[in-house]
Amino acid sequence: MSNYIVVGLNEEKFALPITAIQEIIKDMPVTEIPAAMAHVRGVINLRGTIVPVIGLRSKFRMIESAPSAASRIVIVQTPDGEPVGLYVDCVEQVAFFSEILPTPDGIGGANAGYLSGIGKIHDQLVSILHLPAILNTGGGLG
Template sequence: MTVISEQYIVSRLGNERHAFNIRDINEIIKMEFITEVPNSKPYIKGVINLRGKIVPVVSMCRRFGIPETPIGKLSRIVVVQYQNEATGIIVDAVEKVTSFDDIQPPVDTNEPNGTQFMDGIGQSVDGLVGILNIDRLFGEG
């Protein structure tokens, strides 16, 4: 599996790095006030007002089942197009745009680190980066 021309945006969550395929991404915005939606899916943090549109925001930490990291100055909402609707996900920081020389299939672990949401592991100068699969990341389960 070598896809060199594909570009990815690398985000950070705690100490881990993840990559979004740049084609999936609508935009990346700074943190906004998030209105909680009571009784919705547990990993949904709430909704934001994105230029007059209501956009749901998912907490990546909650999705991965790890303790939530505090919202900081570098925190961003990555807005992706999921099933024709804009949907946001919170990351601790967005680092850079990159491409990978080599992508390995993900290693199966039972640890709650989000491996099940990944398409593969990309290698870059900074180390290993989990490449996210949007459909699985936002989908049920």
């Protein structure tokens, strides 16, 4: 049992373990990288450190939308300790899940490995993201 940050993507809610988050920053210009994977938006200069930014909408094969005032970049770390930005539509709240249910077996599909469980806030279900799968670098940031 631990705290999570709930983020929004395309009207859906996802949670990231708060312990994995280095910081949350406002949207800023991203420098595109030629021939990068489709979900890699580019890189940012974060206080002298070049940080790649992954667009979670693209990673999850969701329709892209224009950035808004609520768009954020959530800075997390790879297992090697390198910072990576996750581009999200918004950051909603800190949540504590007293119970985390397993991801149903029948979900399948390309995004199945990206979830580590399902939490519940009031009457709404929140998909808990499995960061190691999302950040699986394998030579190209997942």
